[in-house]
Amino acid sequence: MPTRAARTRAALLATLTATVLAAAGTPALAAAEPGHPMGRAFTRAAEAFDVPRDLLAAVGYGETRLDGHAGRPSQAGGFGVMHLISNPTHHTLERAAALTGEPVAALRTDTAANILGGAALLRGYADGLGLDATDRDDIDAWYPAVAHYSGARGTAAALYADTVYSFLATGLDALTPDGERITVTGRPVSPERDGVGPADSGARSADYPAALWVPADPNNYTTGRTAKIDKIIVHVTQGSYAGSISWFQDPVSEVSAHYVVRSSDGQITQMVRDADTAYHARSANASALGIEHEGFIDDPTWFTDAMYRSSAALTASLCDRYGIPKDRAHIIGHSEAPGNDHTDPGPYWDWDRYMELVTGSGTGGETPTG
Known part of the structure; x- marks a missing residue:
């Protein structure tokens, strides 16, 4: 039948x-x-x-x-x-x-x-x-x-x-x-759910245990690094959280980031291990950790308090772990990375607020040099 x-x-x-x-x-x-x-x-x-x-x-x-x-x-x-x-x-x-x-x-x-x-x-x-x-x-x-x-x-x-x-x-x-x-x-x-398991039942990140672990496709990053980690690059996905995760899992994309942060609640998914080279910032890839933030650069409603706080906690942890100074010379936007033509995180990203959360000092950090 x-x-x-x-x-x-x-x-x-x-x-x-x-x-x-x-x-x-x-x-x-x-x-x-x-x-x-x-x-x-x-x-x-x-x-x-x-x-x-x-x-x-x-x-x-x-x-x-x-x-x-x-x-x-x-x-x-x-x-x-x-x-x-x-x-x-x-x-x-x-x-x-x-x-x-x-x-x-x-x-x-x-x-x-x-x-x-x-x-x-x-x-x-x-x-x-x-x-x-x-x-x-x-x-x-x-x-x-x-x-x-x-x-x-x-x-x-x-x-x-x-x-x-x-x-x-x-x-x-x-x-x-x-x-x-x-x-x-x-x-x-x-x-x-009919066979679709709970999202929180998956693996956790070994580098940042507060994050989920969903690996990018191996075609979208390189195992290992050729330079010391010395900077963190802030990106905006120009798409949704899950959509960006899916794109980084797609072997044709040839792009990835180490972490993706959700707008609504600040949930974090790691997709490339810190020790490996994600494809997110061209010439800066070898020495940078990339953090993608769900949203679009022309719409500030994506940049929620939960997102800022969660991302800043991640950035602060990574800075402590790898000895990265918590200033704007070492925590930069995609648009500030050498050899890049992107404009993210764009004019609505609140750098002063973000750096205050990263440093916990109540100051906005230093202006990037060069």
């Missing part, structure tokens, strides 16, 4: 196809409306693909803080509020185009189309997991589909889904870059 998943996929195929075609041919689903365009986009996309509206909004908030960044790609090649990805190994942008009938160009730059694409992907993952109509009404049943949406695996996928469900539990009251308010009402959640 066919499994529930097989029966569900067969029964829903015609319905989903009809829904997709209807969505593609209905301008109201793909065109922003005045007043509350993003809120309407979430509601209409959720209705079109039978995805819980609050889940869809929480995924978008976790990915981008509801900022499409005018169609500019993230570090991992993700576009729009729902971070639809197009890179050599992940093609959710193109899959969303196939599911919705929306042009790829629209999915990159049009917020309503992008949100519709995100809803289509989530529904597709739910169908693949065998969720029927009753299951889809239970927000807890969507946890494995959300983990799948991350494009990550193992601990990174669980980190992603856990973050989304933390937003559902606490609720959201967020402003978009255009000043529109998007809300999600908090509620008790008990996600049905």
